[in-house]
Amino acid sequence: MSTTTDTQVLRPDRKKSRLSFDILGLGVALVMIFPVYWLVISSLRPNQEIRSYDQTLWPTSFTFDNFVRAARQANFATAIQSSLIVTITAVVGGMIIATLAALAIGRFRFFGRKPLLMILILVQMLPPTAMLIPIYAQLNAMGGIDEYWGLIVVYLVSTLPFATIMIRGFVVNIPVELEESAMVDGCTRFGAFRRVIFPLLAPGLAAAAIFALVNAWNEYLFAYILINDNSKYTLNVWLMTFATERGTDYGALMAASTMIALPVVVFFMIIQKKMATGLTSGAVKG
Numbered sequence: 001m002s003t004t005t006d007t008q009v010l011r012p013d014r015k016k017s018r019l020s021f022d023i024l025g026l027g028v029a030l031v032m033i034f035p036v037y038w039l040v041i042s043s044l045r046p047n048q049e050i051r052s053y054d055q056t057l058w059p060t061s062f063t064f065d066n067f068v069r070a071a072r073q074a075n076f077a078t079a080i081q082s083s084l085i086v087t088i089t090a091v092v093g094g095m096i097i098a099t100l101a102a103l104a105i106g107r108f109r110f111f112g113r114k115p116l117l118m119i120l121i122l123v124q125m126l127p128p129t130a131m132l133i134p135i136y137a138q139l140n141a142m143g144g145i146d147e148y149w150g151l152i153v154v155y156l157v158s159t160l161p162f163a164t165i166m167i168r169g170f171v172v173n174i175p176v177e178l179e180e181s182a183m184v185d186g187c188t189r190f191g192a193f194r195r196v197i198f199p200l201l202a203p204g205l206a207a208a209a210i211f212a213l214v215n216a217w218n219e220y221l222f223a224y225i226l227i228n229d230n231s232k233y234t235l236n237v238w239l240m241t242f243a244t245e246r247g248t249d250y251g252a253l254m255a256a257s258t259m260i261a262l263p264v265v266v267f268f269m270i271i272q273k274k275m276a277t278g279l280t281s282g283a284v285k286g
Contacts, residue, residue: 039261043067043254050250066251070242070259073252078231079238085148086223086234087216090155094212095205097156098163103193105164106171117165124161129221136225146229154226155216163208170204171197206271217264235260 042050043066045059070076105113135154136145144150174197182192220236227233239260242253 036261039254040258043251043258045251047249047251050254063251066255067259069249069252070256073238073241073256075230075233075238075241079233079235082148082227082232083217083235086151086155087213089148089152090159090216091209091212093152094156094159094163095209098160098167098208099201099205101160101164102167102171103197106168107176120161120165124165128158132221132225135222139226145226146232148232151223151226151234154222155212155219159208159212159215162211166208166211167201167204170201174200210268210271213267214264217260 041057041059044062044064046061046063046065049059049061104110105117139145139150139154142150144153178196178200179189179192182196183189187195218236219234223234223237227237235256239253239256242249242256
């Protein structure tokens with residue numbers, strides 16, 4: 001009787017504790033989502049309302065003229081092209097190299113494997129701005145300034161340590177016996193990787209791809225320093241064109257920022273489903 005009574009007494013406290021954590025989590029979510037909400041709402045406000053001192057959480061009128069002006073801004077199409085070329089190449093190349101490196105570190109025993117892991121972790125801890133001058137000097141000597149490949153190399157290398165470490169965590173958790181069984185059944189090493197290992201790596205690849213995409217698509221500093229040609233500006237550098245000597249077109253700037261953020265959100269929504277089904281589908285295929 002005493003145990004039951006103690007349990008009944010503790011339950012209301014647990015409910016209160018859970019409710020307090022729920023309220024705290026909701027508050028943190030609101031704080032984090034408010035800038036995104038304000039960005040989208042501002043993109044739909046007229047310019048005179050954006051510049052007004054009397055701001056409201058909900059606009060008094062809506063307009064899509066901001067999106068029209070943003071789409072008509074000079075070099076909009078070339079900025080999309082530049083961002084797509086740099087981002088897709090950096091993400092795909094980074095995932096291929098990171099997967100091969102993770103397989104080598106996770107599956108094979110070779111001299112210097114542990115120091116290599118430590119170096120990857122240490123490199124990941126370095127701030128990118130600390131390497132800006134050496135990177136610029138090296139790319140300038142190699143002729144990589146104002147070239148897509150120079151920016152691609154920077155983005156690719158900056159995502160490799162994190163992606164390699166993350167994918168390696170999935171590799172070491174996959175039993176070696178699965179790969180060996182596939183090879184006994186007639187698969188080559190590459191066939192065993194394609195049929196068994198690769199499907200099981202889907203969640204890790206998805207998470208690493210999201211990180212690489214966000215890093216390449218939203219990066220500004222290296223794109224601003226390494227690309228000086230207006231026709232090769234990425235989208236984030238292209239946003240500077242809305243600030244002129246006559247002032248800043250805040251409505252079009254907010255609309256352009258909203259359009260730039262949409263591809264990342266869509267990509268994340270697509271990859272999120274694959275992250276949830278990657279492990280089970282891989283187990284069936286293996």
